[in-house]
Amino acid sequence: QVQVEESGGGLVQPGDSLRLSCQASGRVGYAMAWFRQAPGKEREFVAAIVLSGGSTYYANRLKGRFIISRNNAANSIALQMNSLKPDDTAVYYCAAQKDTVIVVTQNKNDYAYWGQGTQVTVSS
Numbered sequence: 001q002v003q004v005e006e007s008g009g010g011l012v013q014p015g016d017s018l019r020l021s022c023q024a025s026g027r028v029g030y031a032m033a034w035f036r037q038a039p040g041k042e043r044e045f046v047a048a049i050v051l052s053g054g055s056t057y058y059a060n061r062l063k064g065r066f067i068i069s070r071n072n073a074a075n076s077i078a079l080q081m082n083s084l085k086p087d088d089t090a091v092y093y094c095a096a097q098k099d100t101v102i103v104v105t106q107n108k109n110d111y112a113y114w115g116q117g118t119q120v121t122v123s124s
Contacts, residue, residue, distance in 0.1 A: 002026035002113040006094045009118030017082045020118060022094030024075040029097030031104045033111060034068060034079045036090035036120075043093065045106035049077055057104055084122045091117040 008020040024032065033048035047068035048057045056068050067080040075096070081088065095111035 002028055002096060004094050004096055004113050004115040006092065006115040006118040009092060009120045011121045011123065012084055013124050014085055014122055016084050016122070017080065018084060018120060020079040020081070020092055020094075020120075021071065022077050022079075022115060023073065024094075024096045024113060026075075027099045028075050028113065029099045029101040031101075032075070032077050032094065032096045033104075033106075034077075035093045035095060035108055035111075036088075037093070037117075038087075038090040041090075043108050045108070046092070047079060048104050048106070050104060051075065051077075055104070057106070059106070081120070084120075086122050088120060089122050090120060092120050093117045 004024045006022045031048050031050050034046040035043050037043040045059050049068045065083050069078050094115040096113040098112040
């Protein structure tokens, strides 16, 4: 059984930075990713990273402000969020693919394992 756990959310002011971390236990697939869901909206793709090679993928409108990376521990990733805006307020979820998946996608249905989410609130 794979478990995914996020940490690092909180309340910040516009323009601030915040770093989220995620650890998955067990055997996961090709990539891990971050998604987010704002109240009343669909869960949307933020960024993904290939665990072995480190290739990264971003939602176009977040590229340049958000940086996804791998941590030293196996199946551990982070999301550095800079120049945060009120529109970034959401619950941020970490997700991992099954070990049978060998492509990176932005489709949330391709990720089998999810954390419970961590709240990020950007407000003055």
